[in-house]
Amino acid sequence: xxxxxxxxxxxxxxxxxxxxxxxxxxxxxxxxxxxxxxxxxxxxxxxxxxxxxxxxxxxxxxxxxxxxxxxxxxxxxxxxxxxxxxxxxxxxxxxxxxxxxxxxxxxxxxxxxxxxxxxxxxxxxxxxxxxxxxxxxxxxxxxxxxxxxxxxxxxxxxxxxxxxxxxxxxxxxxxxxxxxxxxxxxxxxxxxxxxxxxxxxxxxxxxxxxxxxxxxxxxxxxxxxxxxxxxxxxxxxxxxxxxxxxxxxxxxxxxxxxxxxxxxxxxxx
Amino acid sequence: xxxxxxxxxxxxxxxxxxxxxxxxxxxxxxxxxxxxxxxxxxxxxxxxxxxxxxxxxxxxxxxxxxxxxxxxxxxxxxxxxxxxxxxxxxxxxxxxxxxxxxxxxxxxxxxxxxxxxxxxxxxxxxxxxxxxxxxxxxxxxxxxxxxxxxxxxxxxxxxxxxxxxxxxxxxxxxxxxxxxxxxxxxxxxxxxxxxxxxxxxxxxxxxxxxxxxxxxxxxxxxxxxxxxxxxxxxxxxxxxxxxxxxxxxxxx
Numbered sequence: 141x142x143x144x145x146x147x148x149x150x151x152x153x154x155x156x157x158x159x160x161x162x163x164x165x166x167x168x169x170x171x172x173x174x175x176x177x178x179x180x181x182x183x184x185x186x187x188x189x190x191x192x193x194x195x196x197x198x199x200x201x202x203x204x205x206x207x208x209x210x211x212x213x214x215x216x217x218x219x220x221x222x223x224x225x226x227x228x229x230x231x232x233x234x235x236x237x238x239x240x241x242x243x244x245x246x247x248x249x250x251x252x253x254x255x256x257x258x259x260x261x262x263x264x265x266x267x268x269x270x271x272x273x274x275x276x277x278x279x280x281x282x283x284x285x286x287x288x289x290x291x292x293x294x295x296x297x298x299x300x301x302x303x304x305x306x307x308x309x310x311x312x313x314x315x316x317x318x319x320x321x322x323x324x325x326x327x328x329x330x331x332x333x334x335x336x337x338x339x340x341x342x343x344x345x346x347x348x349x350x351x352x353x354x355x356x357x358x359x360x361x362x363x364x365x366x367x368x369x370x371x372x373x374x375x376x377x378x379x380x381x382x383x384x385x386x387x388x389x390x391x392x393x394x395x396x397x398x399x400x401x402x403x404x405x406x407x408x409x
Numbered sequence: 410x411x412x413x414x415x416x417x418x419x420x421x422x423x424x425x426x427x428x429x430x431x432x433x434x435x436x437x438x439x440x441x442x443x444x445x446x447x448x449x450x451x452x453x454x455x456x457x458x459x460x461x462x463x464x465x466x467x468x469x470x471x472x473x474x475x476x477x478x479x480x481x482x483x484x485x486x487x488x489x490x491x492x493x494x495x496x497x498x499x500x501x502x503x504x505x506x507x508x509x510x511x512x513x514x515x516x517x518x519x520x521x522x523x524x525x526x527x528x529x530x531x532x533x534x535x536x537x538x539x540x541x542x543x544x545x546x547x548x549x550x551x552x553x554x555x556x557x558x559x560x561x562x563x564x565x566x567x568x569x570x571x572x573x574x575x576x577x578x579x580x581x582x583x584x585x586x587x588x589x590x591x592x593x594x595x596x597x598x599x600x601x602x603x604x605x606x607x608x609x610x611x612x613x614x615x616x617x618x619x620x621x622x623x624x625x626x627x628x629x630x631x632x633x634x635x636x637x638x639x640x641x642x643x644x645x646x647x648x649x650x651x652x653x654x655x656x657x658x659x660x661x
Binding site: 301304306309310311312314315316317320324325327328329332 | 565
């Protein structure tokens with residue numbers, strides 16, 4: 141419904157966008173951005189920051205690290221989240237796995253209850269402290285993936301619990317086991333319901349990886365800081381980094397909307 | 410060799426069945442049974458425990474105590490493989506519970522193929538036969554949400570039949586239907602009954618119960634308070650509670 145309104149033209153999104161552009165123009169105007177010397181200066185600094193010595197490659201490599209961490213953590217998060225949620229739902233449904241359930245609850249509580257950055261630091265400086273040969277990039281993938289798994293578990297659990305209990309009953313009444321009913325009847329419906337929420341989780345994950353620099357990974361954010369250190373330039377590199385994040389997030393958000401529309405259309409026939 | 414024995418012993422036998430939800434006693438000692446080919450209607454006011462009784466028969470609800478025997482086997486025993494028993498005890502639900510993400514065909518073939526009772530081709534053919542039997546031959550590749558309530562329930566019956574069950578449990582199969590769709594579902598059930606299917610039927614359709622049932626159980630307060638042929642229960646009820654109930658539902 142929301143998207144339909146936007147397609148019609150003067151939706152709420154357009155108003156917000158226009159306000160943002162106006163604000164940006166105003167700020168640029170106030171900072172003397174629209175004077176000839178400023179533009180001259182801007183171009184010179186832009187060259188220093190991004191072109192000279194192929195410094196743009198620092199951003200490209202940083203972006204690669206960021207996307208690698210996001211993709212890897214997404215996969216781990218999906219797997220861990222699926223397993224944890226099924227454990228919790230199955231225990232509630234009478235499957236005798238008290239210990240597994242206790243572990244899952246503990247896992248979700250601790251990993252959701254502490255900052256991802258602190259977890260990243262603990263993984264790097266405590267758990268893998270002696271494994272100095274290990275690429276820190278893999279440690280980050282693991283840390284972000286396990287962290288994301290706790291959130292994904294709650295998303296999946298909500299999705300599974302939103303499926304009418306009659307679905308499981310119908311499967312069981314035909315002689316299918318709990319596991320088979322879960323896999324072929326409940327989970328496919330639950331997954332379909334949570335796809336948009338999962339995507340939002342991974343968009344959040346993309347932004348969350350920006351703290352990877354704390355364990356020495358040259359991700360996109362750190363690349364911006366590295367350029368800062370070389371050129372002693374305080375704003376351009378970070379604004380550029382922010383723009384890159386924004387473009388990716390907007391692209392992914394657009395993808396989610398498409399997906400939501402496609403899913404709701406599929407549901408009707 | 411045991412056909413003689415099978416025909417004389419009940420297919421399902423229930424002894425002192427009790428079900429307690431917290432403080433609430435829903436089933437307070439049920440003793441009954443059903444023979445092969447028999448049709449038993451269960452009637453009674455809401456909250457009398459009739460649905461719970463039915464759902465205990467395939468252990469959709471876990472009985473608190475008592476014994477349920479299916480073809481001689483105690484299905485409440487700890488070692489009982491309930492999934493195997495359920496293959497032979499079909500259930501039809503008030504709200505159909507079709508699988509909305511699967512086509513009508515897959516709704517019917519999912520269990521037989523997953524349980525390796527049939528190959529997909531054979532199951533597909535059987536699904537088409539069953540759909541023809543419930544009058545929906547043209548809906549085989551349709552999605553459940555595009556069916557009317559009556560059509561959904563007929564597909565649900567076909568789905569239960571695909572397992573070739575010994576007995577079918579109907580849990581208020583027409584209660585969620587618009588009035589104009591009740592007839593088509595009852596018609597299918599009537600044909601099943603005429604074909605000799607063993608049926609337990611929890612229902613508010615007194616006319617249908619009278620027409621189809623061999624025996625009627627009247628439940629009240631978690632017990633079977635009156636039992637007999639439709640003529641006995643509907644025309645000459647003995648218990649005041651039955652009289653009161655029937656006067657309320659038949660007045661309409």
